[in-house]
Amino acid sequence: MTSKNPKEEHPSVTLFRQYLRIRTVQPKPDYGAAVAFLEERACQLGLSCQKVEVAPGYVVTVLTWPGTNPTLSSILLNSHTDVVPVFKEYWSHDPFEAFKDSEGYIYARGAQDMKCISIQYLEAVRRLKVEGHQFPRTIHMTFVPDEEVGGHQGMELFVQRPEFQALRAGFALDEGLANPTDAFTVFYSERSPWWVRVTSTGRPGHGSRFIEDTAAEKLHKVVSSILAFREKEWQRLQSNPHLKEGAVTSVNLTKLEGGVAYNVVPATMSASFDFRVAPDVGLKAFEEQLQSWCQAAGEGVTFEFVQKWTQPQVTPTDDSNPWWAAFSRVCKDMNLTVEPEIHTAATDSRYLRAVGVPALGFSPMNRTPVLLHDHDERLHEAVFLRGVDIYTRLLPALASVPALPSES
Numbered sequence: 001m002t003s004k005n006p007k008e009e010h011p012s013v014t015l016f017r018q019y020l021r022i023r024t025v026q027p028k029p030d031y032g033a034a035v036a037f038l039e040e041r042a043c044q045l046g047l048s049c050q051k052v053e054v055a056p057g058y059v060v061t062v063l064t065w066p067g068t069n070p071t072l073s074s075i076l077l078n079s080h081t082d083v084v085p086v087f088k089e090y091w092s093h094d095p096f097e098a099f100k101d102s103e104g105y106i107y108a109r110g111a112q113d114m115k116c117i118s119i120q121y122l123e124a125v126r127r128l129k130v131e132g133h134q135f136p137r138t139i140h141m142t143f144v145p146d147e148e149v150g151g152h153q154g155m156e157l158f159v160q161r162p163e164f165q166a167l168r169a170g171f172a173l174d175e176g177l178a179n180p181t182d183a184f185t186v187f188y189s190e191r192s193p194w195w196v197r198v199t200s201t202g203r204p205g206h207g208s209r210f211i212e213d214t215a216a217e218k219l220h221k222v223v224s225s226i227l228a229f230r231e232k233e234w235q236r237l238q239s240n241p242h243l244k245e246g247a248v249t250s251v252n253l254t255k256l257e258g259g260v261a262y263n264v265v266p267a268t269m270s271a272s273f274d275f276r277v278a279p280d281v282g283l284k285a286f287e288e289q290l291q292s293w294c295q296a297a298g299e300g301v302t303f304e305f306v307q308k309w310t311q312p313q314v315t316p317t318d319d320s321n322p323w324w325a326a327f328s329r330v331c332k333d334m335n336l337t338v339e340p341e342i343h344t345a346a347t348d349s350r351y352l353r354a355v356g357v358p359a360l361g362f363s364p365m366n367r368t369p370v371l372l373h374d375h376d377e378r379l380h381e382a383v384f385l386r387g388v389d390i391y392t393r394l395l396p397a398l399a400s401v402p403a404l405p406s407e408s
């Protein structure tokens with residue numbers, strides 16, 4: 001897959017760099033430019049292009065390669081078009097220039113998360129079409145907005161639309177994470193994001209006095225309980241080499257608010273937490289635990305959810321799942337080592353799994369440090385091109401999975 005002339009850039013890499021230059025950066029992504037780019041790709045590839053506006057200004061773009069057997073469910077290749085903000089001053093190169101250094105590393109926001117995958121899907125489909133292949137199952141590529149801020153104006157709405165139903169998705173691929181070793185990580189589930197704001201109210205007064213029942217003391221108790229729980233989960237992870245990070249529940253204290261002046265004891269203070277609840281945790285009991293930490297801190301301590309996912313799903317990773325069987329067979333044939341894990345963060349896969357579409361999170365980037373959301377996010381062009389090769393093998397296998405019992 002390398003160019004004949006080593007000085008000449010592979011056209012797939014050139015396309016990737018063009019896409020990286022589109023500023024779809026939160027909080028004001030240029031979605032119009034991304035959609036126009038994708039429409040142009042559809043035109044070049046001879047694919048139909050459907051635009052579904054799920055909310056004003058939020059378009060899901062669907063490129064479709066029809067299969068030969070329309071009675072079968074389809075393969076959905078998902079990627080999000082938005083990227084997270086940058087701290088430009090910490091970058092070695094402009095994050096929207098897609099600079100490639102002399103070694104072949106491409107620096108850009110979205111290089112790993114996840115513009116690489118959008119282009120890999122497109123380039124794998126292009127190659128297979130050029131070679132004259134056709135497969136029984138239809139392949140849809142969905143390009144969705146809003147993932148980086150929760151997908152509420154993206155995939156969450158899209159899965160409820162008749163246009164999504166009409167795709168008849170049987171299986172989906174979505175994003176994963178890079179892996180610094182020789183192996184590839186594949187995600188079969190993810191933790192549930194629970195963003196919790198604890199508010200404590202108490203007696204106010206002069207900062208020079210021993211006031212009883214203050215908001216701060218009670219908030220401190222809740223913070224201590226939650227951070228003790230954090231420590232317990234951390235120890236559980238540390239002490240068991242078989243446990244991966246996604247298998248335990250994490251929590252971070254991410255905001256503290258309250259107070260007006262040094263000498264005024266405030267009547268209200270709040271603490272905000274980012275919990276990521278492991279998929280095997282009983283959610284009702286976990287919420288009761290939160291309730292009891294607040295109650296134990298005293299009167300006037302309450303909590304509210306800013307984000308609360310309650311439908312964790314697991315995509316089976318054994319041969320009872322024909323999609324997994326096809327996926328893992330290709331990896332085996334290509335001599336790729338795969339490490340199945342639970343995603344630590346939240347992706348759009350959760351919306352797909354929740355409506356019954358099995359999904360795997362897979363970003364084919366091995367020997368690559370995990371740099372998503374980080375400064376100097378980058379990807380080596382050879383790893384990128386190898387990813388195109390991998391999808392070029394995966395797609396025929398997935399789109400040729402024989403009719404499932406439910407489809408005959």
Ligand SMILES: CSCC[C@H](NC=O)C(=O)O
Pocket residue numbers: 147148149150151193307345346347
């Ligand atoms: C909980 S909605 C936010 C989704 C976000 N996803 C990617 O980073 C995350 O923080 O995991």
Ligand SMILES: [Zn+2]
Pocket residue numbers: 080113114147175
């Ligand atoms: Zn992402």
Ligand SMILES: [Zn+2]
Pocket residue numbers: 084113148372373
């Ligand atoms: Zn991200």
